[in-house]
Amino acid sequence: MTHAAPTRLQACATTLRRPGFSQAVVRTAGFNFASSMVAGLGGVVVARALGPTVRGEYAAIFAWLGIVQMFGGMGQPAALCFYVARDPGRGRDYAATSRAMMLTTGGVALAVGLLLAQLLAQGRIGVATGYEIAFGSSIISFVSASYTFPLQARDLRRWNVVRLSQPLLGFATIVVLWRLGLLTLYTAVVAVAATNLAQLIWAYCYCRRTDLAPGRIRVRLIRPLAAYGTAQIAALTPATVNATLDQLVLSQTVPPADLGRYAIAVSLTSLPIPLVSAIGNVAFPRLAARSVVTEATRRLQLRAIVGSAGLAAGMLVPLALVAYWLIPLVFGPGYRGAVPLLWILTPGAIFLACGQVVGDLLRGRNQPVVVAWAQGLAAIFTVALLIGLLPVLGVSAAAIASTVAYGLALAVMVRSLWRLPRHARGSGPLVPPAVRESLTAQVEEG
Secondary structure, eight states: OSSSSSOOOHHHHHHHHOOOHHHHHHHHHHHHHHHHHHHHHHHHHHHHEEEEHHHHHHHHHHHHHHHHHHHHHHHHHHHHHHHHHHHHGGHHHHHHHHHHHHHHHHHHHHHHHHHHOOOOOOOOOHHHHHHHHHHHHHHHHHHHHHHHHHHHOOOHHHHHHHHHHHHHHHHHHHHHHHTTTTHHHHHHHHHHHHHHHHHHHHHHHHHHTTTTOSOOOHHHHHHHHHHHHHHHHHHHHHHHHHHHHHHHHHHSOOOHHHHHHHHHHHHHHTHHHHHHHHHHHHHHHHHHOOEEEEEHHHHHHHHHHHHHHHHHHHHHHHHHHHHHHHHHHHGGGGTHHHHHHHHHHHHHHHHHHHHHHHHHHHHHOOOOHHHHHHHHHHHHHHHHHHHHHHHHHHTHHHHHHHHHHHHHHHHHHHHHHHHSSSSEEEEEOOOOHHHHHHHHHHHHHO
């Protein structure tokens, strides 16, 4: 017996196999790489112009800023992407509601950050000012997120352009300050704040063009956004701990110059992440938009995991082989101490890059709690290893702790992903199928 129309399962499989997916991954990887490169070049300018001590202070400020932004955002960037993809008809109202939520929680996080600025600076007045400026600019980041992440679900091309705008403008500003002899820790932090504002304006203009702004705050949308955001923050908190606890601890326990060298090693081993994470950036909203999971989904997951691990290893292993000569050449002789740290961090960076993709696959299948559990377990290992090894090994202890934690988190997430049901139905589409397919096609073309 033949059927006149494909089943929903067949339609889902066809969507996941469309060439547009691969093209979107390649485009997103290109934007990610460009963003990472210009941000990295800005870091090189700061490192060479200001030296290891100021580079360490700069790294400490933005490590702590990341904590403020994480708690202030309360998981809303991922929640926005998920619900705009799942329920596109109410995208503008989801964005407006989430923005109000982030301004509330972000205000609390900002106040706490400002209170801690003097303590974190350890009596250094100029550094304390840098903390205050960075924390103050976090409100811009919260508003910007409410206009940026809905674009990930609606228009990938514009989302990519918005994300590239800040590092590109930031790099240009830092170069200008350097050439004018005005580059200091203070002006570098101000440059980041100013370019974040420019990114916010750009994101708002794009949301207006894609019917994601303006919107209205809807009380009934707070609960689903808060529920997903809570699960996301439960995953994001230990993940951020794993990614930044090493630098947070070092910022308070070792000389700034040591942290500066460690930050350079972390930056270099993070090079594959922009390319690798493109796989998850594209897969997340597409999986979220589907109410049916098929064998095609599992094949997509396998390709994503193997591809991300292979790409990360292919970039980092050659880098580790030439690091002994490359780091002093690029950053200066004062950074030679970063070389052994880079060697220790290399396997951990491969685990981290692959783990970010697996985390996006789990979030796309509405399993952020699994990511939270895996990252929480890894965070426990991070803390235990830092306590046990830091007094003995110093800065190297942070590299060892990070590598072990990233590997553990990846193993737990991969195991959990593969244990999910082979065929699973969601709660069903929240908008008419024809509208959903039209919006999905727009994302793929973007």
